[in-house]
Amino acid sequence: MRRIRSLRRRLPGDDPVPIMEVCGTHSHVLGKTGLRELLGDAVEYRSGPGCPVCVTDPTDLDMLVRFALQEKVLVAAYGDLLRVPGTEGSLLEQKARGARVSLVYSALDVLELARQNEKQQVVFAATGFETTAPGTALLILEAKAAGLKNLSVLSLHKLMPPALRQLLSAGRGRIEGLILPGHVSAVTGRRAFDFLASELGCRAVVAGFEPLDVLHATALLLEMAAAGRCAVANAYRRVVSEEGNTAAKEAMAEVFAPEAALWRGLGEIEDSGLGIKPGYAAFDARRRFGLEPGRAPGGGRETCRCGEVLRGAIRPPECPLFGTKCTPAHPQGVCMVSTEGACASYF
């Protein structure tokens, strides 16, 4: 920490240097260890859009919640998703009202669930970034190989690089550097983030999840800033390679194609979601059940200013919804959903 402070002093100005930790797990580490506060004079950590369930759009959740109430349907989801609120409540609340929702630990558990519930249509609400998407791809491949007729997937997967591109290229705000998600990068490879430096002029470091990893990544970012260097460094070589995991990327490419996706509070981002390819249409819950999220035009959602908060263009209280329409109990944007989110921690 002394090292970080002394590096900070080599940079101009007195304000804490804004650094975005993209991944929710990094946010958690910073919060749990108290580092966010301890280093507050030198670094202002901003929690990025990096929690895949928090970024799930309320309209997608509403669609899911309504679907789960139908007969002969069993919705399978990761535990984290159950609590995330849509406008009509969370899956957990609907479960209490009789919706059939089953919690799974692994995408592959859904195979067994489908076999055990032959008379039900089992729909897996697949959430997560590149860490989790390969598992869903395996599920679909295995379901096809086994010829399962009662299993399908609602892909709510999100991709990290397109979201960062959109966030950083949209308008004013300043972020001195990014701490990149280590486990997403384990799949995508470090190289997938090169565009941050080469195209957007933003330095970044791929980091692991021990407190020391995060401190080291912070020090590297400040070092680069002091030297006026802009690159995407890898401080998590024990699991992140240049190329990432080829087998995982191949499985994803076989089953999925990028498509536009809605992010809570950030709006629609091109190519940031994963749609199921026509060859696997039989396993696509959207096609099979004609599931379309009711994208309410206008409404409060439109005025959520998460993007600006994340870029540091505005402070949370400058958002007109802050503390009124948007509270931790009724979050409008990703910055309010997670307790580490910028708006929630301000609250």
Next chain:
Amino acid sequence: MCLAMPVRVLAVEGDLATIEIAGGTRIASKKLVPEIKAGDYGLLHAGIIIQKVDPEQARQTLALYEEIYGQSASR
């Protein structure tokens, strides 16, 4: 939810691996890391091993932290 954890592989059979986790054992899919074998470390995420952990790099990182941060590393 993107948290993955390092686990030790005890045995492999086909697409499956027996792993050591939290003092017990569990079965995980090794389909995405075909090359992993007994004795290796892998990164487990939602029941699936998503990457192999490179022990040499892990050692180097520890040595680097030790060198830069020394005793203060734990503070």
